[in-house]
Amino acid sequence: MKRLMLFIPLVVFFGMGVLFWVGLGQEDKSVLPSPLIGKPFPQFILNTVESGESLNHLPQEAVLVNVWATWCPTCKAEHEFLNALAQQGVKIVGINYKDDDFKARQWLKAYGNPYLFNIADPDGQLGLELGVYGAPETFLVDSQGIIRGKHVGDLNARVWEKLQPQFEALK
Amino acid sequence: MKHIIWVLALVCLPALAVVEGHKYQFDNQRDQERFTHLAEELRCPKCQNQNLADSNAPVASDMRAKMYDLMVDGKSDQEIVDYMVDRYGDFVHYIPPMRSQTFLLWFGPLIVFVLGLLVLMWLKRSQKPVVQPLSAAEKAKLDELKKKAGS
Numbered sequence: 001m002k003r004l005m006l007f008i009p010l011v012v013f014f015g016m017g018v019l020f021w022v023g024l025g026q027e028d029k030s031v032l033p034s035p036l037i038g039k040p041f042p043q044f045i046l047n048t049v050e051s052g053e054s055l056n057h058l059p060q061e062a063v064l065v066n067v068w069a070t071w072c073p074t075c076k077a078e079h080e081f082l083n084a085l086a087q088q089g090v091k092i093v094g095i096n097y098k099d100d101d102f103k104a105r106q107w108l109k110a111y112g113n114p115y116l117f118n119i120a121d122p123d124g125q126l127g128l129e130l131g132v133y134g135a136p137e138t139f140l141v142d143s144q145g146i147i148r149g150k151h152v153g154d155l156n157a158r159v160w161e162k163l164q165p166q167f168e169a170l171k
Numbered sequence: 172m173k174h175i176i177w178v179l180a181l182v183c184l185p186a187l188a189v190v191e192g193h194k195y196q197f198d199n200q201r202d203q204e205r206f207t208h209l210a211e212e213l214r215c216p217k218c219q220n221q222n223l224a225d226s227n228a229p230v231a232s233d234m235r236a237k238m239y240d241l242m243v244d245g246k247s248d249q250e251i252v253d254y255m256v257d258r259y260g261d262f263v264h265y266i267p268p269m270r271s272q273t274f275l276l277w278f279g280p281l282i283v284f285v286l287g288l289l290v291l292m293w294l295k296r297s298q299k300p301v302v303q304p305l306s307a308a309e310k311a312k313l314d315e316l317k318k319k320a321g322s
Contacts (some may be wrong), residue, residue: 004296008290032216035260098229124233131258133216133230 013076019071034131035149041065041145042129042132049096049104049118062170063091065139066115067127067149068154069099070107072135077112078154086114090167094118097135136164142170195239209238209248212266216259233244 002064038134045056049113066082068075094115101120108118118129121127130139133152140163149166151159193251197203210224217228234255241251256264267273305313 005294005297032262035257087243125228127230127259128237130232131216131260133259 007093010071024085031152032133034147036131036139036147037149039147040137041124041141041147044126044129046119046126049094049101049108049120052101055117056117058093058141059091060145061091061143063093063116063165064140064167065093065095065141066138067095067097067130067132067135067136067137069097070103071099074154075136076111078112078136081154081156081160082114083112086156091116095126095130096120096122097132098122098124140167140170186279189316195235198241205248206238206242209236209242210249213238213252213255214265216263219262222265 041058043056045054047053048055052122064085068079077087082092093116094117096118099120099122101122104118106118108115119126130137136154138151138155139147143147149163151163153159155163181217184198195206197206207224213223213234214226215223215226215234218226218229221231221260223231228241237254238251241254246254252264254317261267261273267276269277
C-alpha cells in the first residue's frame, strides 16, 4: 500500500504531461472552431466593389471566399499568395469587410486582383453572419453553396498544403 | 470623514455604468439592464478575455449593434444568445452548454475533488495507528505518574 502511494507523483506528472502536450500542441489557440461548417453560406444582398451592381449569390462552383480589408496588414501579406492561387486557376471571391470601396479599388489596382469579384460589406453585416472576427479569414464553399471549411489568418504555401486536398475534393 | 465619503462615491460609480448608453437607447430601465447583462454574458471573439461590454474591438461593437437590433425586434435573451452561438460558436457565451464535449469543463473540477477526497481517505486509513489497551503494568505506572503530577 505504502509503496503504491509513492507512484502518485509519477501519475500526476504524466497526467500534467498529457494535458500540456494537448494544450501546447494546438497550433493557434486564438482560432475558434466555426459552427458554420456544413451549413449553407448565409444569404445576402450586397453590391460588388468593382461595378456596384447588386448581388445575392456566389458562383455555383467550388470557391474560396476570402474576407479582407485595406486596413488589415495581414491581408496585404497574403495578397501575393492569393494572386498566385488565382493564376493556378483557383476561384476566389472577395468580401471587402468594413472597408471603403474606393480604397479597395485602389488596392486591387496596385497589388493585382485575384478575385472573380468582390462583395462590398461596409457595415460588416455579412461578416457577422459568417462569424468573422478578424480579417483575413477564408472559407471553402462547395458548388452547392455549403461552407466546408474555414481558415483564420493569412493563406500561405504551408496553409494551402493542408487546405488544397480539401478544396480539390469539393470540385 | 470627507475622504471616506469621496472614496465611497468613487466605489459606487461603476454601478451607474451602462454600455455605450448614448448609442443604445431603450425606453425602459428593464431593457437597459437586459442589454447590459447580455453584453456582459457574451464574450468578444477577438479579444478573448473580454466580454462584449468591455471590448473596444470593432467586431464587439458590431455584435453590440446586432444585439440591440435583435432586442428592438423583440427577441428574447435566449434567442439573442442562440443567434451569436450559431455564428461564433459556443465560445462566444460565458456559460457553455452541457454536452459530451464540455463534460470535462463542467465536471472536471468535481472529478478532481472526488479523486482528492479518495486519496485523502486512503492516506488517513493507512496511517491509522493501531490502538492497543494498556497492560496492567502500564496502567499501574500511569497511575503512579498521575499521582506524582498531582502532588
